[in-house]
Amino acid sequence: ASIIILNQYMFLLRDDFRQNPQDVVVAVGETASFECQPPRGHPEPTVFWRRDKTQLDLKDDRIMVRGGKLTISNTKKSDTGIYVCVASNMVGERESEKAQLSVYERPAFMQRPVNQVVLVDESVEFRCQVHGDPPPALRWKKEDVDVPRGRYDREDSLLRIKKASVSDQGTFTCVAENRVGKAEASAYLTIREAPQFVVRPRDQIVAQGRTATFPCVTRGKPQPTVFWQREGSKDLLFPNQPAQGDDRVSVSVNGELTISSVQRSDAGYYICQALTVAGSIMAKAQLEVADASKGRPPPIIRQGPSNQTQALGGVSVLRCQASGDPEPTVTWRKNGANLLGLDPRFSLLEHGSLQIQNTRLSDSGLYTCVATSSSGETSWSAYLDVKASLPSSDSTDLMDFMSHNTTALPGPPSKPEVTDVTKSSISLSWEPGPEAGSPVSSYVIEAFGYVCDLCPRATLSDPNFHGNSRCTGSLWGIQASQGGFKQNKSAM
CATH class of the missing domain: 2.60.40.10 (Immunoglobulins)
Structure with missing residues (x-):
């Protein structure tokens, strides 16, 4: 402290500031404030401020000093410097500790990314240029998630996708950030995929x-x-x-x-x-x-689909192999509606079987394999039941479940014999084949051919415990098969 005695009056100015100003960081245009509390003295010292050893010009409307508080509004880059609070009375001056004012620039875009439309497998680039003080750090986001390394090439202000895929479609955002702010600019990437044939x-x-x-x-x-x-x-x-x-x-x-x-x-x-x-x-x-079919038999489905129970998320294959002259075309229906092409999870295998990937509960239903040619149409149906969960391996119900849910087909009947032939009926018998995973529920008899002395100009329908035979026109031969969902839509 310094003391002066003059004409019996004592003048005093202590050394230590009660509060020293602190460093301040602001963005251009913001308000900067410093505060100090001068040392005690007698008379009470007055306060003014220096920047870089030069007293501040209070004629600048942006600068205001009230007590020990300095306020600079609408800061500029030129306001950057070292500020000192000065306390003064008749004894002398005291300077506070130095405080740094740093006036930075928020990130600002010089070039923003723009919306783009590209084809699958084409390359695409997004550019993003910014300035700021200090220089901003750049990063890229897609749908609010940082883009992964490796999938995208990032070089300073550039984001490059070498081979765009459908999954790349979305919003890409350039994020620039420094000490005083953050700025974002977004662009939307639209992926076009050239048409392709599914069927x-x-x-x-x-x-x-x-x-x-x-x-x-x-x-x-x-x-x-x-x-x-x-x-x-x-x-x-x-x-x-x-x-x-x-x-x-x-x-x-x-x-x-x-x-x-x-x-x-x-x-x-x-x-x-x-x-x-x-x-x-x-x-x-x-x-x-x-010409209208001259007695040629309709397509024959040699192996048709069987009822299945499938776990959710699994892969189901419904078999269908058909033959005939001419060679038939195989299509599929679900609950009577044409199926293929509506869902990419459904695909037709080489010989006509239907494969369903990642099964859903909504996939449950009646599936029909349809074999079509100029000589007629034949169909075979089976039910697919998709379950949310199947019995666990330690469940006592597992064996019972397995015994009633198998993709194994029953064996074909053998040794057919025709007896009791009349003008309006025949009797047909056969030996049943292996039952495989479940009891045989019924037999289906089909009749077709060139000459029919048994039922001229008549329709034969003769159900019995073996099955149901129908003939319109002429009888050429009889085929018996197992499975309760096979039917022939052609009346011969």
């Missing part, structure tokens, strides 16, 4: 008067628009819009072309086309119109 239309031979069906299932992003055109015609056939002047021809919402009551004039090539902003594809199939 192509196939050439068909259809008898006059029957129905021809050409499936055409596609996928893409966005979902393709599917339409049909007959080769040589300018008319376009769109879903749910009947052909002009011919209500026999229609296209379903799934892209399936149906021609009912086929006529010889319908023969020709039909073109399925799928179109999106990402491209277009087409596939052509030929329709041959044959």
Whole structure:
């Protein structure tokens, strides 16, 4: 402390400030404040401030000193410096400890990422340039999650995706951050996938008067628009819009072309086309119109699906192998509705079997394998039951469950014998085959052929404990098979 005695008056100024100013960090435009409490003295010392050893100019409207508090509003970069609080009276001056004012700049974008649209497997780049003081750190987010290393290339202000996939679609955000602030700029990436065929239309031979069906299932992003055109015609056939002047021809919402009551004039090539902003594809199939079936048997399903119980999330395979002349086309229905192409989890295997991946509870239902040719149509159905959980391995119910739920097919009957042939009936007997996993519930008898002296111009229906036989027209042969869900839709 310093003391001066003058004319019997004592003047005093102590050395230590009761409160020293502290360092302050602000962003440009913010308000900075310093506070100090000067040392005690007599008379009470006055306070002023110095920046970098120069007294502050109070003519600047942004600067205000009230007591020991200094306030600088709307700070500028030029306000950066070392500030000292000075206390003064008749004894002298005292300086506080030094305090640093740092005026930084918040991150600001010089270049923002922009929305982009690319095709699958194309490369894409997002650019993001910022300035600020101190220089901001950059990072990238996708849907509020930091982008993983390895999947994306990051070089300073650049984000690069070498081969875009459908899963890359979404919002990408550039985040810039420093000591005084954070800024974000976002852009949306749209992925387009060129149309692809899931199920192509196939050439068909259809008898006059029957129905021809050409499936055409596609996928893409966005979902393709599917339409049909007959080769040589300018008319376009769109879903749910009947052909002009011919209500026999229609296209379903799934892209399936149906021609009912086929006529010889319908023969020709039909073109399925799928179109999106990402491209277009087409596939052509030929329709041959044959004479009404001349006694040829309908397709035979040699191995049909069997009832199954499947665990949730599993893989189910419903078997279907068909043969015939001409070779039949195999399609599938669920609860009577055409199935393939509606869900990518469903796929048709090489020989006509249906595979369902990642099964869901909603997959439960009646599945029908349909074998179609110009000589007729044959179907075989089975029920799939998807359970949320199956019995555990230590459950006493497991063996009972296994005994009633097996994909093993029953063996075919053997040694058929025909007796008691009359003009209106026959008796048929056979030896049952192995039951495999469960008791045989019923037998189905099919009759077809060229000459039928047994039932001329008549329909035979003769149910008994063996099964039910029906014949319209002529009898060529009889086939017996096991399984309660097989049926022949052709009346011969």
